[in-house]
Amino acid sequence: MPEHPSQDPAPVDNGEVIRPRRGRISWTWLFPILAAAAAAWLFYSQWEEKGSKIYIQFDEAPGLQAGKTVLVYRGVNAGKVTDVKLDESLAKVVVTVQLEKFAESLARKGSDFWVNQPVISLGQTTGLESIITGNSIQARIGFGSPTTHFVGLEKPPLTPLEAPALVLQLRADDIPFLARGAPVVHRGVTVGTVEDKTLDVHGMPVLRVIVDKEFKKTVRTNSRFWQVPASSLQLGPGGIRLEIDGVKALLQGAIAFDSFGTPGETVEAGAEFILSPNEYIARANSEPIHVHFDDGRGILPKQTPVCYLGQPIGIVERAKPDPVSQSVVAVLRLQPGYEMLTRPGTAFTLVRFDVSLNGIVGTETLLTGAYIACAEAPPGTPASPAPPGMTFIGTTLGSNEWNHANKDNQDLRIRLEANNMPNFGPKTPILLRGIRIGSVETQSFESKDRPVLNVLIHREFAASVRKNSRFWQLPATSIKAGQGGMQLSVLGLDAILHGAIAMDVLETPGPAAQDGESFRLFPNEQTARANSEPISIVFQNGQGLFEGQTQLRYLGIPVGLVESVRPKNGQVEVTARLEPGYDNLRTKGTTYTVVRPKISIDGVSGLETITGGVYIDCVPGSKGPLARNFVGRTPIESGENAQVRSLEIVLSSKSTKIGLDAPVYYRGLQVGRVQKKGLSGEGGDVRLIVAIHEPYSRLVRENSKFWDVSGVRVSVGFLSLKVQTGTVDSLVRGGIEFSTPGPAEMGSSVKTGHVFPLHAEPQKEWLKWTSDIPLER
Secondary structure, X not given: OOOOOOOOOOOOOOOOOOOOOOOOOOHHHHHHHHHHHHHHHHHHHHHHHEEEEEEEEEOOOOOOOOOOOEEEEOOEEEEEEEEEEEOOOOOOEEEEEEEEHHHHHHOEOOOEEEEEOOEEOOOXXXXXXXXXXXXXXXXXXXXXXXXXXXXXXXXXXXXXXXOOOEEEEEEOOOOOOOOOOOEEEEOOEEEEEEEEEEEOOOOOEEEEEEEOHHHHHHOEOOEEEEEEOOEEEEEEOOEEEEEEOOHHHHHHOEEEEEEOOOOOOEOOOOOEEEEEOOHHHHHOOOOOEEEEEOOOOOOOOOOOEEEEOOEEEEEEEEEEEEOOOOEEEEEEEEOOOOHHHHOOOOEEEEEOOEEEOOEEEOOOHHHHOOEEEEEOOOOOOOOOOOOOXXXXXXXXXXXXHHHHHHOOOOOEEEXXXXXXXXXXXXXXXXXXXXXXXXXXXXXXXXXXXXXXXXXXXXXXXXXXXXXXXXXXXXXXXXXXXXXXXXXXXXXXXXXXXXXXXXXXXXXXXXXXXXOOOEEEEEOOHHHHHOOOOOEEEEEOOOOOOOOOOOEEEEXXXXXXXXXXXXXXXXXXXXXXXXXXXXXXXXXXXXXXEEEOOEEEOOEEEOOOHHHHOOEEEEEOOOOOOEOOEEEOEOOOOOOOOOOOOEEEEEEEEOOOOOOOOOEEEEOOEEEEEEEEEEEOOOOOOEEEEEEEEOOHHHHOEOOOEEEEOOOEEEEEEOOEEEEEEOOHHHHHHOOEEEEOOOOOOOOOEOOOOOEEEEEOOOOHHHHHOOOOOOOOO
């Protein structure tokens, strides 16, 4: 204790002075620093992913918005629009696009950019997705040097994903009906499209055509292009023919091309070709042939055909008067393969309508227009073509030169005979493959009152008539209907007025015909072609078979014709003739089946005969000797007797719902049908007359059992339910099945008329019977 408690002791300072450390940063700055670093890294990453900016100039920019509209390449967002503004003249729109880094390659010359918006036209339908997502800018990459300024396309290209595989230029004097997007066709396959149609510096139309990459090799240096008409109507000896290539071609037109002759070399992009108005002109690529005519009436450049044996094989390219020779020079071009018509001595005849004191000629040209007919040079002339620049002197049908030539005695006169002669009068034309080679002079009768036509064949065509030539009547008009549609044929005004007769050699040409030679006049071409030895076919009935009309067909192709149909011994005998080359249908074992329309529960068949008529289907037999007499077949139909040998038995039942034509089965295989149904003589039971077809009739024995398999049978067992049904046919008509016991119990064979009871259902042991009975004797 202190001595002086009233005095406080002095205070003691126990504090410790801590000096702050210099140069140390507080940890509170760590988070701002990390945030700044992350922002810098994000900015750097975005900067790294961005490519350069490009500037695209458009006439207008519908629906493009800065910060929203994207640039799309191959379906991937390759950039974004950052600015949309007008240029200084306010005439164009400049769109700034920030590219992504991976799309940097789009910033080079040759790249195309266009506004993707809904476009619905005949050529294409594009941009429909922009209805939902909004308009965008689409791109197609180029392959030039880097650049940042572009002029956008006004229209979307037809090949947006990559540069066109092969671009061609087609030139013509006139291209009236070909729109953008029109198809380019090679042998029926669409291989490209028309990209654009424009005018060159001379004001001539030019088509820019794109051929798809995979079809690039189809275009050769000697390819010929032509316009395909949307529709065409042809009037001529072949009839009236209306063709429509398709809805797209009808609305836009189309272009076709092909290489005629030996294919040339492949072509590179930018190659130019001539676009021909039609296929005839395109195919006619021979050296020009100059033919002088007295006048050019009826000659139309690029329309008048050059014909050989009635078929067009060339075209008149141009025609112009020649003041020096006082004639019209027609320049002809022929298709490949007809070089023999360029040899010296070839005759060129202008066929046109003409009326004179000598008669009326060329009436068929009133519908078809004039044409130039060619005839080969006579034997003995040089085989080589005429030298370049050589001209030919043509004649005109109806001119003085022609008439004078017809006055000599070198014309061929023949006779045509027939049992019944149509009303053919003088001037009835004789046609060889569509070209007129002569006409009927008079009609008379032989001593046996058989009509005869006296025919004159012009001298230049006399060598075409052979001893084995065949003549047939041509109807002035005809209608053919079938699965392919309906065709109306009109031969022409001359045939309508006088009728017409056709002639041709249908096999190896024989010796030349002589004056006074007689030929048979057939009623139609089918009868004329069927010139083999006749065959006889016996059918159970001849329903639908007509003389001179019913065809014999092999694999669906007409190969013969029915010549006569007549009843014989309760059946129908058909006499038919086959065309040459079908001797395999005359071998023993060949089957001939009448095909008629049939609609039943089994199915539908023979519907083509509704329009084309009943026909006889031929199936050749095995190789063997030729036969002349055959037994035909007819499919078994309701109410029709079986056309094959069969065993007729009788099934007796107190009552049954089985109807006519109900099937009869053996182990699930149909072997017969119910032919008749009626009451017994006393009316006590129902009798079914059943036909078991050969060779299955041997399965029926004295102890065979027959039962009803009609309808649906339901059996209920312990924890089971069993439902049995027959075929659809047996559900509708009812059905019968039978079984035969083994050899020890089957009994002997039965004859027609044997009566069996018809059971309502089978016994179990019947279903277990197995009888090995050979079907072949």
